[in-house]
Amino acid sequence: MPRPDRPTRPSARSGVAPFHVMEVLAAAKARQRARGDALLLCTGQPATPAPRRVRAAAAAAAAEEVLGYTEAAGDPALRAAIAAWHRGRYGTAVTAGQVVVTTGVSGALILVFLAALDPGDEVVLARPGYPAYRNTLAALGAEVVELDCGPDTRHQLTAEMLAALPRPPRAVIVTSPDNPTGTIIDEAELARIARWCAAHGTLLVSDEIYHGIDYGRRCASALESSAAAVVAGGFSKYFSMTGWRLGWLILPEELVGPVTRLAANLTVCPPAVSQAAAAQALHPESLAELDGHVRRYRDNRDLLLEGLAAAGIDRVAPADGAFYLWADVSDYTDDSLVWCAELLDRTGVALAPGVDFDAVHGGGRVRLCYAGAPGDLAEACRRLSRVTGRA
Template sequence: MQPNNQHRDPSSSRSHVAPFHVMDVLAAAQQRQRTHGDALLLCVGQPATAAPAPVLRRARADLDNQVLGYTAAVGKPELRATIAAWHRDTYGTSTAAEDVVITTGSSGGFVALFLAALDAGDDIVLARPGYPAYRNTLQALGANIIEIDCGVESRFQLTVEHLQTLPRVPKAVIVTSPDNPTGTIIDAEELRAIADWCADHDCLLISDEIYHGITYGRQCASAREFSDQAVVVGSVSKYFSMTGWRIGWLIVPEWLRAPLDRLEANLTVCPPAISQAAAVEAFSAESLAELNSHVDRYARNRDVLLEGLPAVGLDNIAPPDGGFYIYANIAGLYDDPTAVDSMTWARELLAATGVAVAPGIDFDTAHGHEWVRLCFAGQTSEMEEAVRRIGAFTGRSLDR
């Protein structure tokens, strides 16, 4: 007799990671756009702009003139050298082209890095709230995830004190500065202290620096300024306005070069050739000028939200130092604290107003029901309109 598999889910237990709840909001927002034409998408974290003009020119030329076959698994030498030079110039490091591994978005880089550096069961420390894909990818790979609650008092960031109070030394720590979902920056002295602690304790520091370049009056330090044993994760997705081109990079200590080369060759063969070639142009003076004009707009958008959101009842914001997100608390909008639920709030806000925001439960499984994330990478007029509509929804208008 055949076993009755009708109700059995044959998928692996490792695939049972949490979904991105924001994707449900996005799908509903896209539906809203089709039916009402008034959706304001502050839910997904990506620039509203295309890649800079020199990147587009190079892509067009290479489509016409190059074969675009496989590249080296760790990336084209031209792009590795360009990123190394940019890192040296920006942070005063001694980064060499051989230290740079090009990856398929930083997302592909994280998978390869986790596989190269961690065994199943190894401890890895993350801040909560934090970018959900770290937790979900690490869970799928069988790592032992240690999430540390980082509240407004540490501006949602890990500190060296957090690490000093751990019962045992983890294999790795991830820091994200500027942060997603909060936009806060770890200042240079704190990052140095974390890097020193990691170096002293033989713990791998993984520094996600993919929002570097988008800052509001504060400088971002790179972990490689303080330790050549730290791994820096970068990407063209955010500052460089090239999310869909799927190019990221890792700057790694020597011991990780060969493992990453082996793994990358097997996992992806190589990152997309056309995107690698075009990404070289993202670091030109012409591109940087275009990209900095986007940052000027993000700064204006940030001001609109920082002024407007508290007035309409969203508060407890740690003003973002960088990136393009604001993480805001919605608990004050509820009389009954047990009823606070960011997913329901996000759905109801969308249904009533067409404004789509990300529920905090994606970023923080413990406290995220009290928070929402708003992305301000769009147009300034959209931010003004979003605040107005949220005010109408919460019953607290800006001019009260």
């Protein structure tokens, strides 16, 4: 009789690549517990809480409301508030019916990938890029096609690159401002990409999670150029609400039903307490508070650029937005994983290894997050100088 298979055997699709920065983070936290001198520039989240009005609304909702399941597509008032915010900010014609509230942009991406893609469909991404796209798509059986995007295109893909592909892919993902590079895609180029996708039957998914965090270069929404684009946005970054787990999709009409049915089956609805409070994040008083954070990020960015240059790290992607610097450290290493581990060990500075974002060139790159305290950034640069021999 053949031996039965192990009941706990993991699926083949679960064998996605690890996110190495989580190992760095665990080691940095251990160092912090043991020695109290860790400087965490490795993870990508604001060091500030949600806006005051959001916290007050959540406290009131928790005290006074039942907070049961909401509609699968999200609370109608929040959907309307997000649509109005998008119309006001970008001059689009988005309606509440096109908005689906999701469990972060992470949840949004799973829903749109499931709703629009079949196994084997090709999806084009920029390399370097956010690793969860590649890994989630791989788990869902899509074919990921990475396009090498260097400094000449701000590490962003272009319509010309899409036109050079052997066949139009099923979908393209763009991210602007970008993680890990912090670059903003040129406005006219985004319009060209959107038009190319619409003309070739390719779904454009625009991850706009870092919108609001930019330093002078305009960041357009893909919906300004194409009503057929899907926009994923969220409360985690500009709105300083990572742990509230709330994002949204703005969808062409045809995808609203499939996404809503999938959402109901997969998670019933996004967190009700977060939904009850999130519209307050769009209030002018909250936006003023959040713009204050963006001013601090800008100062932090300038401080870090200066400190890195003094430490001998001066090849950095244009830091247009988000709160990341993508630095070329190939003068010091071709194995960013080992370099980051040694850096942490020797100095307590935790950075994200470039291999997480770029499996080809990432051995000589690191990502630094500057959402934290200015004092920590200055001290991190001092310690880095010791490692690069510039101290």
